[in-house]
Amino acid sequence: MATYREDIFDKYISPRKVRAWKEKRPYYIDWELTTKCPHTCKFCFSNSDANPNPQYMPKEKVFEVLDDLATLGFCQIYWDGGESLLHPDFFEILAYASHVGIGCGAFSGGLPLTRSMSKKVVEAYQKRYLNVFGIHIDSINPEVFARLHSNPKELSARIQGYKNLLEAGFLRERILPCITLTGPAAEAIEETIDWYVDEMGARFVEMSVFKPMGSGSIKRALEPSLSDVKRAFEYRAKKFNSPNWARMGSTECTTIQCRTNVYLTVDGLVMRCGQMPREMASGNVYQQRFYDIYQQHKETISMRDISVKGKCAQCENNDICVGCRAAALHYTGDLAGPDPKCWLNPEAQEKYLA
DSSP: OOOOOOOTHHHHTOHHHHHHHHTTOOOEEEEEOBOOOOOOBTTOTTOGGGOSSOOBOOHHHHHHHHHHHHHHTOOEEEEESSOGGGSTTHHHHHHHHHHTTOEEEEEEOSTTOOHHHHHHHHHHHHTTSOSEEEEEOOOSOHHHHHHHBSOTTHHHHHHHHHHHHHHTTOOGGGEEEEEEEOHHHHHTHHHHHHIIIIITOOSOOEEEEOOSOGGGGGOGGGOOOHHHHHHHHHHHHHHTTOGGGGGSTTOSOOHHHHHHEEEEOTTOEEESOTTSOGGGOOEETTTSOHHHHHHHHHHHHTTTTOOOOTHHHHOTTTTTOOOOHHHHHHHHSOTTSOOTTOTTOTTOOSOOOO
């Protein structure tokens, strides 16, 4: 029997976020705290898996940027990596973010989630230093997982990390599973989504369509086809009884999120999106205060300077989506072009990478 589930889509377009969008204010920041990572994902957009000398942003610099974020009115941080849990000052950083009034979410591939680490994460949640925790397992199918990772044995350990977090007391509904949708992952996407929801109790599953960058830049075989993307996104919309997710093309970012979001790299680059080329950075927090960079470049950072073209400019879903700008750039070279991974785009090809 089908059970009622709250539509998570409503949270992506909450009144508070809509107000920020309409008033041209920032809301989120995705922040690469370190490049240190024990996982072996072949598609890593930040190239963390190939980095023998990981970087960490010093906590003094982190605190400085947090002060600027608070002054600018940012409401939410998502700590990325690498593995943010492996930053030596991670929990002190969470406490400081809470002190300046900014909510935090963190993402992990699962391996650092030992029983002791999971208890620390739960304690941070109980103190309201964390409001959501993301788990990144791209396929529950062992054969598919082995094609996507250099160490196939990671799968069972990553699942155990997820279970450790639950056993430590982290609420199932506050854990956000994440999938990078590659061609191989799409082969078993129904199985993976079902496992997250039916066995692990997830309320939603985020999917980010693979972009050929970072470790994935030479892995052209990882590109999902247009049919793969359509099947995956439509299956998820049906699974969660939320038709709006089938109106979003190949992106998780609503029009609101793309217009209110910033990305910060571990080496200080202020970006409009973490999946854009580094040369598109608007500045560097090691050379200039974040506050000043944002004030000088907020139209560019918020992507308000892009006049979207083609189907994405005339789509009936423009109230929530203008297509993925990163997908357009990486697959067609045109930042403003129609989303090449959206099945509603009549110009879209099945595949782009030779």
